[in-house]
Amino acid sequence: MTSFSNGDARPSLSHADQLDSQHQLLQHDSTLTVAQSVSLTIGGDSLLVVDERPRSTDQRACCGLIAKSTKTTHAIGLYNILDADLSSTGLTITYAEPVPKDSVTVTALEYPIAEEEKAHAQAWVSQLSMLAYGEAQPYKRLKVLINPFGGKGTASKIYHKHAAPVFAAARCKVDVQETTHQGHATEIVEEIDIDAYDAIICCSGDGLPYEVFNGLAKKPNAGEALAKIAVAMIPCGSGNAMAWNLCGTGDASVAALTIVKGLRTPMDLVSLTQGKNRMLSFLSQSFGVIAESDLGTDNIRWMGAHRFTYGFLVRIMHRTVYPCDLAMKVELDDKQVIKEHYNTYAHNPAPTRSPEETAGQSKGLPQLKYGTVLDELPKDWEVIPGEVMGNFYAGKMAIVSKDTNFFPGSVPNDGLMDVVTIDGTIPRTTSLKMMTAIPEGGFFDMPDVNIRKASAYRLIPRQKEGYISVDGESIPFEAFQAEVHKGLGTVLSKSGHLYEAEGPRP
Secondary structure, X not given: OEEEEOOEEEEOOOHHHHHXXXXXXXXXXXXXXXXXXXXXXXXXXXXXXXXXXXXXXXXXXXXXXXXXXXXXXXXEEHHHEEEEEEEOOEEEEXXXXXXXXXXXXXXXXEEOOOHHHHHHHHHHHHHHHHHHHOOOOOOOEEEEEEOOOOOOOOHHHHHHHHHHHHHHHOOOEEEEEEOOOOOHHHHHHHOOOOOOOOEEEEEEOOHHHHHHHHHHHOOOOHHHHHHHOEEEEEEOOOOOHHHHHHHOOOOHHXXXXXXXXXXXXXXXXXXXXXXXXXXXEOOEEEEEHHHHHHHOOHHHHHHOOHHHHHHHHHHHHOOXXXXXXXXXXXXXXXXXXXXXXXXXXXXXXXXXXOXXXXXXXXXXXXXXXXOOOOOOXXXXXXXXXXXXXXEEEEEXXXXXXXXXXXXXXXXXXXXXXXXXXXXXXXXXXXXXXXXXXXXXXXXXXXXXXXXXXXXXXXXXXXXXXXXXXXXXXXXXXXXXXXXXXXXXXXXXXXXXXXXXXXXXXX
């Protein structure tokens, strides 16, 4: 049997490792013997189960003698353990067992406990529960929002079949509500009691988290709300970028497990303004071929994530350009320096936010440091040529869809956006190489890929019609300005530090 330890599939312990683990942990009273012949030993990252009970009561050897018991040993990753409970009927350990296709299913071990052993068993259960959750909050209070129209319209079925059993087994307190129209999640969250929930779970694609962040932003105490309530996703849409970045999966059951064991992680959010209107973005903003490949392919949504590839290929074959005026507050513009920035962040302690800091957040959203697109352009911003812009893509997360680590240098909480610009007149063969280079990890270093880390930018389209995408949602095709707010939002992530993506190559 294999188990997910820290969320990764790992083989069972070798016999030598098992003996060593048992020897060390017996000294710390970490072994519990149940059903007379079953030992449960808490190891460094797994629960070791050694079962020496006979497989069958009528199992006989030759000459009528009773056969020897069959010893079985397997390890369950502590990360996978959802709950341990001692009741009048005995001990129940519930865990997420890996199954084919990179999913998990809820499974339980049940053993009788003698009355005289219950005090020791209760202490052992407490120790197991503490180690199984570590720094993660157990028994989370979850507001679950389901978009029944997202993706292929199967979000409700996916949630109830694959995610709900994991939440129930982990004894999370769950309040489920389906959205009925676009913007409904924003309306729900704007009225939500931020003291009633620990996290809002979006069963959808990336559109619902966008609505949730903007609902929290509309509250009079927006700063406190965004710091206090974490946002997470059960992947049910086409791109599911939030789930890939924070959970490292596109599977609903594994995402649910990651949410149960998720660590509260401060994450930058981006204010985007058009005229006097202001919205928040958590994922990306795009103009040019990426925006058109996304928003211009709604008529083939049935293709799922493949519609992005199809839309991209059609447009690069025409070598389409999207002229614009572009200016940025550039902070880093050298690829090697960006790599060093990523490595420094990765090796520093994970960012945290204390309850005192959460309570001390400003009442509303942070003031805009650079104003809006209606204000005069700051003199220290760099003007970027945009006459032959093929693609403008600014990201706050690394992965934009499965196998598409478009922004490998992106980290959750550095106060910077990763901005990619690509000339629309480059050869078609180069554009095709870029597509294959993304999943292979070579995109970042390609000479025609311009990457900058910026704290703000302004983009003014020169055409009259087109698409601008914010977190996969369409906004009016007009001038806009964006700036980052360091650590404004909160998410639940697997690592509590980095996205589940490979950083840029050395």
